Amino acid sequence: MKALLAQTALAFLLAITAPRAEAARLVIWMVGDDKTPQVMRPAVQAYRARHPGVTVEVRDVPWADAMTKYSAALASQRGPDLITGSTSYAIALGAKGALVDLAEAAPDLASQLTRHANPGALRALHRADGRLFGAPFDMHVQLQYYRSDLVHAAPADWAGFLATAQALHARGHGVAQQWGNTSWLGFYPYLRQAGGTVYDAGCTRAVIDSPAAVSALTYYARLYRELNAPTDGWPDADGGLASGRYGLMQSGTWLLSRMDMVHKGLAGKWAAAALPAGPTGRRTAVLGGTVLAITRFSPQRALALDFMRTVYQPDVTRRMAEAALAHGGMWLPSGRQDQIAHLPLPYRDALLTQLADAEGPPPCPTWMRQDYLLTRAVQRVVLAGGDPQAELRQAAAVMNRALEAQR
Known part of the structure; x- marks a missing residue:
């Protein structure tokens, strides 16, 4: 009996002093403000229902600090599992x-993205060698926003835009461009x-010095020189649209959900449409x-991949959009993208x-x-009256010298 009691006491002592295995944990860094992690909440809830033993921590990272923090995590091989x-x-x-x-780690997810993701968004991620790092x-x-009491219909093409603006x-x-104004981003469409x-x-x-590019920058400059x-x-x-200073403008889709909220006096007096078509007929x-994306140094790669699969389930994705x-x-x-059709958005067809x-x-x-080189060329033409062909040729030459130097 004494021996049995001694063994029981020893087992109890070992049980309370032995180190406990840490519960699995996923850490996610999201660029944005302190409200950004709320978007991920439906995905976290759905994931925890399947993995009750996994803790998921979502942190916001300001855009201004993001690349510095991500590079530091890469250098130290410590940090988030997903970003x-x-x-x-x-x-x-x-x-x-x-x-x-x-494409290598989760071909099932890559295949699903091919079927359901926005094609342009996927093209912007796919490398020439087929790898997919996120x-x-x-x-x-961008969309056209216009005063429906001042403009009968949104301009359909470049010529129509100039005529309507005049x-x-x-x-x-007047007219205005809000997103990427006079930079490569504003010129890119x-x-x-x-x-x-x-x-x-x-x-x-x-x-970037092709005839099509020269034609585009020549037209883009007219919006500032003539209008x-x-x-x-x-x-x-958007404030100018509300006041009547602008009758037509281009900005991002975030205004669809906030225009009536921020500019209550504009309710019923605005509309949105796709951009005017260019010479190719494309808008x-x-x-x-x-x-x-998932970091390569994550010790929880399998759990992180399963979290991504959860995010892209249609019901979860829709709840995330509705939460926002x-x-x-x-x-x-x-x-x-197939879930956008279910969202209660104004001008959803546009x-x-x-x-x-x-x-x-x-x-x-x-x-x-290299993006600054294109921005500099655009601004030299728009702000300083430079020649589109000469400025784009110079930008292309600098870009190609850098490309050749790194080969």
Whole structure:
């Protein structure tokens, strides 16, 4: 009996002093403000229902700090299991070996994205070698917004836009571009509408000085020279629409959910439409947004992959979008574009039309280091009266020298 009691006491002592195995934990860093993690809440709830023993921690990372924090995590091999960031972040970090290639690690998820993701968002992520260092997460595109009491219908093409803008100007109303004004981002839709691109298909050469690109920049400059559109980086275009200062403007899709909320006097007096078509007949808009990716140093890679599969379940994705709307925000799921048709959004048909013709930034690792060259060329033409062909030729030459130097 004494021996049995001694063994029992020893077992109890070992049980209370032995180190406990840590519960599995996933850490997610999301770019944005402190409200951003709320978007992920429905996915966390759905995931915890399947994995009750896994803790999921979602943190916000300000855009200004994101690349610094992600690079530091890469250097130390410690940090989050999943991250969100811009498409360019995914391309750059993937090229450094920091992110999991979904095409290799999760072909089922990659196949699902091929079926359901926005095509432009997926093209912006797919490298020329087929690797996929992230999944489209959310997106925004440009739309035309106009005063429906001042403009009978949205302009259908470039010529129609100029004619409508000139008629508005004669009546004391201007036009404005809000997103990416006088930068590469603002110029990019016109470039694609004219049939131009930044690089060739293999990301081996800059072709920003093509005839299509020159035509696009020539037209883009007319919007400022002839229509006196504001040139500051972020004009109060929606406020100007409300006051009547502007009768027509271009901005992002986030205004669909907040226009009536922020500008109550504008209710019933505005409308939205897809962008005017360029010479090719296309209405291509720039596609912005974020990507969801898994870090290569994550010790919970299998759990992280399963979390991604949860995010892209249709019911979960829809609840995430609805949660954003409930808080007065806008989260358009680029990985499950099929769910947007179920959302209670104004001018949803115009949104879906534009999303069918939208392109993200070039999927080239060098783009983040070269985008300023295109912005500089655009601004020299728009702000300083430079020659479009000469400025684009100079930008292409600098870009190609850098490309050749790194080969």
